[in-house]
Amino acid sequence: MLRKFIAYYRPHQRLFWLDFGSAVLSGLLELAFPLAITLFIDRLLPLGDWSLTLVAAAALLAVYAVNTVLMGIVIYWGHMLGIEIETEMRRRAFAHLTRLSWRWYDRARTGKLVARVTRDLEDIGEVAHHGPEDVFIAVMTFVGAFALMAALHPTLALITAAIVPLTVWLVAVYGGRMTRTWQEIYGRVGQFNVRLEEAVGGIRVVQAFANERHEARLFESDNRAYRATKLDAYRLMAVSSAVHYMGLRFVQVVVMVAGAGFVLDGSLSTGGFVGFLLLVGVFFRPLEKIAAVIETYPKGIAGFRRYLALLDTEAEIADAAHARPVTALRGEIAFDRVSFGYDATRPVLQDVSLSIAAGETVAFVGPSGAGKTTLLALLPRFYDPDSGMIRIDGQPLAAMTLESLRSQIGIVSQDVFLFGTSLRDNIAYGRLGASEAEIVAAADKAQLSALIAALPEGLDTLVGERGVMLSGGQKQRVAIARAFLKNPPILILDEATSALDSETEREIQAALEALSVGRTTLVIAHRLGTIRAADRIVVMENGRVQEIGAHAALLRQGGLYARLAG
Ligand code: ADP
């Protein structure tokens, strides 16, 4: 894991060394200041030379100024290093998320995913910046300060060091507990996000069932659990900072008393005494650093683990090595003994075989849950069959790159997803980079012209989150316009089951008929009009194809279709 982490520093080596070098230099200066004070008191003061004193003061000020600059570098460029790494990770996480398969998303919780890409990576960024220098400098100042103390007065240094293990032990105990508490807090925040996502995302359902109070109760229980854990953390923080503070003061007082004794017996100079007291502060500072590290590291490490887990999640459906891009398919489709289930226990499609000629319109009918939507989801490879083979123009789907395969298939589904942008942008999503004229033509063919003319801002009208400002029929026509722009040889239509008003239905019907001209069209049909207009009808039940034929022939057969139609 560490190796993977270090790899992220590689592109930013110069930034790293600038930050790290400045931090080390600044740490050394911190160590040097107590010595400077010692020399000042012991050597300069007795001389009684004011001009020399002023020179020393000016020198000290200059060194302080240098240290200020160094600290500024650490704060700005050090954080820049963290941000660079965070940005790179976020880019990869997002790109990876966009490639993961439907099967994975079927089980994912959006709130947690959002937390991963935002908060987790922020924590990693913090560690990426503070990590290396904090640990190194903590050790360096700890050892350095002790060495200097020993040089000033070995016995006093030993007395000081004798008390250290106790302090270290206390810091470690509280640090460990703090770590666990923070991990718990993080779990709770994830829980929180999930709840928030669902309640806000589903607000229309919440209100339709007047379940606001129910949601508020659920939220409140998460909210209280979060509060309790956070309070635990703060209690720990209070106790550990009290322990830390008292520990340091205790050591200082001990050093003061013992040091006074050594000054009196002449083994320690006054300047040495003052310098020593200052060094005690420097000596203990790494402990504070380590306490801070103990707080931020677990967050960063936990975040990095989750990040790695996300990146390690393989997209189940990805290009095979032999996949080639395809263009301009004719649209001849063959399902060959295809079986599929969302999970191993329950087959949803069983042994489906079906050949569709290029340009043919095939209607799929059957009871709800028969597997119609699932069957058509296999064509763009949103899922892969468990067994059997699907071919287009005689080529297995896996022989084509995913991107090119999907570029050949247009989909108009029941629940159209619109982005919260303008009508124009939503239509143009069908083919990014389409010209204004092409967008207008597509809208026109999708029977959207009248709507656009009626809107004060026309194509620039914002459609609201998920397109809430449009009706179901309007959204569907936007989807149709997208498909016109895309202009694919194969078309998948999932007709709306809900009864659109007859005016809208006629408009949509006309738009769909225009759209399907010259394309292989697979339509999950609910309207008699669509069914009759199809070249052939596939009747499905329980994941199997039961009957195939034209409307009249199927009626005459007197099977499932005749029963459904009657
Ligand atoms: P139809 O379109 O004919 O109404 P579907 O293909 O939507 O049928 O569904 C077929 C079966 O698969 C149903 O039993 C449904 O519950 C199940 N199903 C559909 N989508 C999923 C999914 N994403 N995960 C698990 N099961 C699913």
Ligand code: MG
């Ligand atoms: Mg369906």
